[in-house]
Amino acid sequence: MTNFYDKYYVDRHQTDSLKWDGVTERFGSEGLLPLWVADMDFKIPEEVQNKMIERINHGVFGYSVVPDSYYQAVKSWQKNQHNVEVEKDWLRFTTGVVNSLHYLIQCFTKEQEAVMIFSPVYYPFYNVVNDNKRKLVTSDLVINKGRYEINYEEMEEKIKKENVKALIFCSPHNPVGRVWTVEELNIVSDICHKYDVLLISDEIHQDFVAKGHTFTSYLGVEGVDFDKLIVVNAASKSFNLASLLHSHIFIPSTDLRASYDEFIKTIINNPTSLMGVIATQTSYEYGKQWLSELNMTIDGNFKLMKTRLNELLPEVIVYEKQGTYLSWIDLSAYITQDKMKEVMQEKAKIAIDYGEWFGKNTGTFIRINLATHPKNIELAVTGLEKALKN
Numbered sequence: 254m255t256n257f258y259d260k261y262y263v264d265r266h267q268t269d270s271l272k273w274d275g276v277t278e279r280f281g282s283e284g285l286l287p288l289w290v291a292d293m294d295f296k297i298p299e300e301v302q303n304k305m306i307e308r309i310n311h312g313v314f315g316y317s318v319v320p321d322s323y324y325q326a327v328k329s330w331q332k333n334q335h336n337v338e339v340e341k342d343w344l345r346f347t348t349g350v351v352n353s354l355h356y357l358i359q360c361f362t363k364e365q366e367a368v369m370i371f372s373p374v375y376y377p378f379y380n381v382v383n384d385n386k387r388k389l390v391t392s393d394l395v396i397n398k399g400r401y402e403i404n405y406e407e408m409e410e411k412i413k414k415e416n417v418k419a420l421i422f423c424s425p426h427n428p429v430g431r432v433w434t435v436e437e438l439n440i441v442s443d444i445c446h447k448y449d450v451l452l453i454s455d456e457i458h459q460d461f462v463a464k465g466h467t468f469t470s471y472l473g474v475e476g477v478d479f480d481k482l483i484v485v486n487a488a489s490k491s492f493n494l495a496s497l498l499h500s501h502i503f504i505p506s507t508d509l510r511a512s513y514d515e516f517i518k519t520i521i522n523n524p525t526s527l528m529g530v531i532a533t534q535t536s537y538e539y540g541k542q543w544l545s546e547l548n549m550t551i552d553g554n555f556k557l558m559k560t561r562l563n564e565l566l567p568e569v570i571v572y573e574k575q576g577t578y579l580s581w582i583d584l585s586a587y588i589t590q591d592k593m594k595e596v597m598q599e600k601a602k603i604a605i606d607y608g609e610w611f612g613k614n615t616g617t618f619i620r621i622n623l624a625t626h627p628k629n630i631e632l633a634v635t636g637l638e639k640a641l642k643n
């Protein structure tokens with residue numbers, strides 16, 4: 254049997270890939286193996302590519318509509334993969350999940366109002382708050398027996414003290430790899446409900462879940478306050494479609510939808526990308542098997558990396574990856590923060606996301622993108638060993 258990675262891995266050099274061709278500019282060093290930005294080195298499912306080719310061959314790209322079959326594909330995916338019933342009316346389209354977060358913060362909060370995020374977290378969350386001139390309030394995740402958890406007391410304390418208006422929640426969590434349990438989701442939404450905080454749940458990593466864990470969308474949490482909940486997602490992470498610029502906002506509340514529609518009409522007129530729509534729909538219709546093999550490949554890469562690092566550099570801490578395709582690793586036993594750039598780039602020769610990008614107190618951490626051929630994971634581990642053993 255051919256491995257998923259043998260079948261779908263592609264050399265992305267000289268394809269204008271940010272990860273591969275933009276690495277030198279971003280990192281300022283030559284010859285780095287890119288394991289940074291979160292996209293994958295794998296081709297999309299054949300059915301998706303064929304559908305796009307078919308549309309290209311049609312040769313006309315005038316204004317388009319989103320067909321009913323699109324909504325059906327989204328509904329079926331959410332129902333079959335995540336056991337959630339979503340309604341067509343809830344759905345709004347944007348050109349990217351980060352864009353959605355900007356719009357939602359602009360629409361539902363005012364300048365100087367406080368917005369909370371849990372740190373460490375995907376760094377654009379900081380920009381969404383700061384660039385919109387909202388007050389950034391962070392609540393630090395805490396490590397308990399090797400697992401990142403939410404500090405509910407601090408969360409509640411800060412919500413009260415800072416009069417927080419919105420929480421941007423990351424589920425599953427990038428970079429720490431947690432898939433939140435229903436109990437955790439309930440506590441967070443209860444606290445939000447108690448203080449009238451709008452809960453914005455970024456669920457873009459929902460389709461990457463390690464064996465033994467179950468992702469629960471906030472749209473499927475019983476008793477959650479739909480009047481204060483918005484969920485954002487896309488097929489772009491799951492099926493490697495980021496540059497097609499197509500994503501979803503789910504707004505179950507009629508009132509919130511009305512406010513959003515009023516706000517967005519001055520910002521975007523036609524929010525759908527034809528290729529994004531085609532690729533998303535076809536991925537949801539035909540991509541299940543591909544995704545399942547992909548998840549096995551990612552789990553395999555994680556295991557490979559963890560086992561090899563444990564052998565070669567036993568004091569490296571590799572956090573359990575419950576979700577996402579990103580591995581969160583603490584190198585503090587071997588290196589200090591001030592040496593990170595030099596050692597990773599000049600010695601290990603890898604381009605990774607530095608822990609300091611995600612928040613404070615993570616300066617000796619790295620985030621490694623596992624959605625690649627295992628040979629690249631081997632190379633990264635060898636590079637790390639060489640660099641850190643000296």
Ligand SMILES: Cc1ncc(COP(=O)(O)O)c(C=O)c1O
Nearest residue numbers: 291349350351352375427455457
């Ligand atoms: C949590 C999270 N949200 C959003 C994004 C980016 O989404 P988009 O490219 O649609 O803006 C990423 C990409 O890594 C992510 O990790």
